[in-house]
Amino acid sequence: xxxxxxxxxxxxxxxxxxxxxxxxxxxxxxxxxxxxxxxxxxxxxxxxxxxxxxxxxxxxxxxxxxxxxxxxxxxxxxxxxxxxxxxxxxxxxxxxxxxxxxxxxxxxxxxxxxxxxxxxxxxxxxxxxxxxxxxxxxxxxxxxxxxxxxxxxxxxxxxxxxxxxxxxxxxxxxxxxxxxxxxxxxxxxxxxxxxxxxxxxxxxxxxxxxxxxxxxxxxxxxxxxxxxxxxxxxxxxxxxxxxxxxxxxxxxxxxxxxxxxxxxxxxxxxxxxxxxxxxxxxxxxxxxxxxxxxxxxxxxxxxxxxxxxxxxxxxxxxxxxxxxxxxxxxxxxxxxxxxxxxxxxxxxxxxxxxxxxxxxxxxxxxxxxxxxxxxxxxxxxxxxxxxxxxxxxxxxxxxxxxxxxxxxxxxxxxxxxxxxxxxxxxxxxxxxxxxxxxxxxxxxxxxxxxxxxxxxxxxxxxxxxxxxxxxxxxxxxxxxxxxxxxxxxxxxxxxxxxxxxxxxxxxxxxxxxxxxxxxxxxxxxxxxxxxxxxxxxxxxxx
Amino acid sequence: xxxxxxxxxxxxxxxxxxxxxxxxxxxxxxxxxxxxxxxxxxxxxxxxxxxxxxxxxxxxxxxxxxxxxxxxxxxxxxxxxxxxxxxxxxxxxxxxxxxxxxxxxxxxxxxxxxxxxxxxxxxxxxxxxxxxxxxxxxxxxxxxxxxxxxxxxxxxxxxxxxxxxxxxxxxxxxxxxxxxxxxxxxxxxxxxxxxxxxxxxxxxxxxxxxxxxxxxxxxxxxxxxxxxxxxxxxxxxxxxxxxxxxxxxxxxxxxxxxxxxxxxxxxxxxxxxxxxxxxxxxxxxxxxxxxxxxxxxxxxxxxxxxxxxxxxxxxxxxxxxxxxxxxxxxxxxxxxxxxxxxxxxx
Numbered sequence: 001x002x003x004x005x006x007x008x009x010x011x012x013x014x015x016x017x018x019x020x021x022x023x024x025x026x027x028x029x030x031x032x033x034x035x036x037x038x039x040x041x042x043x044x045x046x047x048x049x050x051x052x053x054x055x056x057x058x059x060x061x062x063x064x065x066x067x068x069x070x071x072x073x074x075x076x077x078x079x080x081x082x083x084x085x086x087x088x089x090x091x092x093x094x095x096x097x098x099x100x101x102x103x104x105x106x107x108x109x110x111x112x113x114x115x116x117x118x119x120x121x122x123x124x125x126x127x128x129x130x131x132x133x134x135x136x137x138x139x140x141x142x143x144x145x146x147x148x149x150x151x152x153x154x155x156x157x158x159x160x161x162x163x164x165x166x167x168x169x170x171x172x173x174x175x176x177x178x179x180x181x182x183x184x185x186x187x188x189x190x191x192x193x194x195x196x197x198x199x200x201x202x203x204x205x206x207x208x209x210x211x212x213x214x215x216x217x218x219x220x221x222x223x224x225x226x227x228x229x230x231x232x233x234x235x236x237x238x239x240x241x242x243x244x245x246x247x248x249x250x251x252x253x254x255x256x257x258x259x260x261x262x263x264x265x266x267x268x269x270x271x272x273x274x275x276x277x278x279x280x281x282x283x284x285x286x287x288x289x290x291x292x293x294x295x296x297x298x299x300x301x302x303x304x305x306x307x308x309x310x311x312x313x314x315x316x317x318x319x320x321x322x323x324x325x326x327x328x329x330x331x332x333x334x335x336x337x338x339x340x341x342x343x344x345x346x347x348x349x350x351x352x353x354x355x356x357x358x359x360x361x362x363x364x365x366x367x368x369x370x371x372x373x374x375x376x377x378x379x380x381x382x383x384x385x386x387x388x389x390x391x392x393x394x395x396x397x398x399x400x401x402x403x404x405x406x407x408x409x410x411x412x413x414x415x416x417x418x419x420x421x422x423x424x425x426x427x428x429x430x431x432x433x434x435x436x437x438x439x440x441x442x443x444x445x446x447x448x449x450x451x452x453x454x455x456x457x458x459x460x461x462x463x464x465x466x467x468x469x470x471x472x473x474x475x476x477x478x479x480x481x482x483x484x485x486x487x488x489x490x491x492x493x494x495x496x497x498x499x500x501x502x503x504x505x506x507x508x509x510x511x512x513x514x515x516x517x518x519x520x521x522x523x524x525x526x527x528x529x530x531x532x533x534x535x536x537x538x539x540x541x542x
Numbered sequence: 543x544x545x546x547x548x549x550x551x552x553x554x555x556x557x558x559x560x561x562x563x564x565x566x567x568x569x570x571x572x573x574x575x576x577x578x579x580x581x582x583x584x585x586x587x588x589x590x591x592x593x594x595x596x597x598x599x600x601x602x603x604x605x606x607x608x609x610x611x612x613x614x615x616x617x618x619x620x621x622x623x624x625x626x627x628x629x630x631x632x633x634x635x636x637x638x639x640x641x642x643x644x645x646x647x648x649x650x651x652x653x654x655x656x657x658x659x660x661x662x663x664x665x666x667x668x669x670x671x672x673x674x675x676x677x678x679x680x681x682x683x684x685x686x687x688x689x690x691x692x693x694x695x696x697x698x699x700x701x702x703x704x705x706x707x708x709x710x711x712x713x714x715x716x717x718x719x720x721x722x723x724x725x726x727x728x729x730x731x732x733x734x735x736x737x738x739x740x741x742x743x744x745x746x747x748x749x750x751x752x753x754x755x756x757x758x759x760x761x762x763x764x765x766x767x768x769x770x771x772x773x774x775x776x777x778x779x780x781x782x783x784x785x786x787x788x789x790x791x792x793x794x795x796x797x798x799x800x801x802x803x804x805x806x807x808x809x810x811x812x813x814x815x816x817x818x819x820x821x822x823x824x825x826x827x828x829x830x831x832x833x834x835x836x837x838x839x840x841x842x843x844x845x846x847x848x849x850x851x852x853x854x855x856x857x858x859x860x861x862x863x864x865x866x867x868x869x870x871x872x873x874x875x876x877x878x879x880x881x882x883x884x885x886x887x888x
């Protein structure tokens with residue numbers, strides 16, 4: 001090969017190497033968990049657990065996931081349809097504002113709602129005890145529905161927007177009324193997209209720790225954290241993890257399958273976009289109100305309540321270092337995840353088998369709940385330590401510095417393994433706008449490889465990559481279970497101190513850190529929401 | 543625009559390109575582009591014509607052979623000149639306009655220096671798109687996008703202009719209008735151009751020279767009319783339109799066909815040949831005891847297509863100028879116009 005030819009191959013090769021790294025980072029913890037679970041010694045903890053708490057965990061998990069999916073599905077589908085297919089006051093604004101509740105961690109919403117609705121709370125008092133206390137599996141499911149519905153909403157909105165009017169019109173000419181035509185054409189055509197959104201909601205609810213622990217609905221995640229932090233058994237934690245991963249993988253598989261079906265259903269949709277229904281004045285106001293209610297319940301009310309509580313309390317002393325840790329962890333993870341996502345997307349451009357396999361393996365990480373990722377990281381680090389220790393000691397005569405404790409790197413490893421996948425999809429979508437012909441056009445017009453990246457690629461993908469990174473930033477800011485398991489001693493984040501105060505019934509002190517998470521997350525979330533809403537409306541060919 | 547950059551022709555010798563696990567996309571293609579002329583590259587899909595175009599642009603590496611412009615080697619053993627250093631202008635099938643840049647910035651992309659925007663604006667105005675300078679690609683119609691793409695390719699005064707099926711995304715009326723406009727623009731610029739197409743009519747309408755491609759090789763080149771009337775092979779003949787292929791045996795200096803004998807001065811007696819007959823070659827005269835019967839009559843606008851069959855069940859299609867009184871069931875005699883008949887070795 002000529003020197004020029006080798007130079008030509010360098011960029012994709014480097015990208016492929018990084019894609020493989022991303023796959024390793026994302027998939028290694030799951031494999032480590034599986035390894036430990038299979039090869040570890042059999043203790044009686046798990047047998048004991050199976051007789052006692054495991055059925056409760058399973059029932060709660062199923063209940064919470066079902067309520068979350070039902071609620072989020074209803075809210076997301078209705079709002080998605082309203083925004084996509086009708087015209088009403090404030091529609092353009094709601095189109096992206098409705099995504100913002102994603103900035104609120106479910107456990108933060110839970111703190112506010114339990115405080116409002118419990119005996120002695122303002123809502124309880126105002127309704128003379130008629131308003132039920134938000135608690136238990138249904139309360140947790142409701143909280144998830146309120147903050148996770150945007151996953152369904154986003155996919156529903158884009159599907160209903162892209163749907164061709166032809167099928168609906170054909171149904172009308174065949175004698176179906178407006179509602180029947182919707183139920184028999186538009187809704188079934190949107191079903192794969194809605195199912196994909198629901199799968200995301202279910203995976204997130206199963207991965208949650210803070211909400212279900214605070215509202216008293218112990219799910220599998222709780223069992224997992226207890227097995228590690230209470231019983232201290234890595235093997236038992238790994239075995240519980242496997243159950244959780246199995247469930248998550250089933251849901252994940254469903255999501256992937258439905259997503260590819262969603263794509264095929266939308267394939268012929270672009271040509272004749274349906275005109276929006278013009279609602280009457282009353283109908284329009286009703287539609288605006290329908291958008292306002294979930295926004296109020298999921299975002300405005302919780303933040304207002306926590307804001308009010310925070311005003312009446314001295315800030316906790318550890319708030320500043322915790323904020324700093326949260327910000328730096330989230331920022332570093334976001335940059336690294338965006339880098340891995342972008343590299344994987346570039347590698348995928350080469351259409352090689354290894355790139356595709358890497359991207360799929362990295363995608364698996366998204367199905368792995370944070371607690372499981374944390375257990376996996378522990379397994380990997382302690383395994384590595386066990387390998388290095390004897391050799392290190394025989395050479396240096398000293399004990400090898402402990403890998404596990406004191407390393408924020410372990411945390412970032414776990415975050416990346418869970419969230420890097422979240423950056424791959426958006427990066428891929430952003431880079432899909434850069435067709436090979438655009439490269440060819442730039443090169444034949446005299447731009448070098450580097451200039452092509454700078455003048456053509458970057459302007460086209462910058463917003464997408466930024467939004468992918470910001471999404472990871474928000475997720476890491478909200479993350480609780482992995483942080484709890486992996487954090488070094490005395491190393492606090494906002495999520496940790498909020499959870500610790502709230503668990504100690506010191507909600508006043510929990511209020512400010514709880515409030516800070518969504519407040520910090522809101523700005524990046526606005527960027528993401530606007531990007532996701534603009535990218536759809538203007539780019540005809542994407 | 544100066545003429546200096548059009549003086550040198552492009553020559554391609556034995557160009558080879560293989561993709562992994564696939565048959566060769568280019569299997570030793572030869573082609574010469576004469577300065578200031580428009581050449582159409584015609585071939586079925588998968589014949590390697592787009593690959594050849596991309597190899598000339600430098601977007602595809604050759605595994606063998608050579609491409610040179612005048613004395614400058616663009617591609618050859620151990621050499622691959624980067625696309626940005628070849629000064630080719632390329633119009634892509636989907637136009638590949640930069641979606642983040644407006645029309646003016648698209649045209650100015652390949653220009654450097656303080657005059658870039660002025661030159662770009664002049665190009666846009668020449669394309670009658672001055673009023674769309676601030677419009678983004680998605681705000682332009684298909685035809686306007688094509689004109690911006692051509693203006694962008696021509697703006698840096700390239701040595702060669704390459705067009706990859708530049709009209710494929712357009713409807714028929716627009717296609718014809720843009721075809722003429724594109725040819726005018728290329729001629730005004732004095733450009734040396736190579737246009738890939740799979741449409742024979744389009745190729746013959748635009749080109750000064752025609753190059754036919756099949757299975758990674760250029761199988762025939764020449765002036766459009768000449769290639770159409772004198773195809774070198776059955777494949778070449780079929781690429782340019784409907785043709786009847788009759789296998790025949792040569793006896794007494796002529797090939798015997800059901801349509802009558804065809805003189806074969808270039809072949810020896812006793813050989814088997816293919817006689818290639820364009821539908822226009824078959825003249826029909828009504829005759830009560832004619833050897834053929836009209837079995838089908840179809841109007842095709844400018845002409846009538848008749849299907850005729852003889853007693854042995856051999857049938858042929860003819861094109862006859864309108865009007866004609868012949869109807870299905872009429873008996874006819876046939877006569878061949880040898881200007882539309884070619885004989886090639888079997």
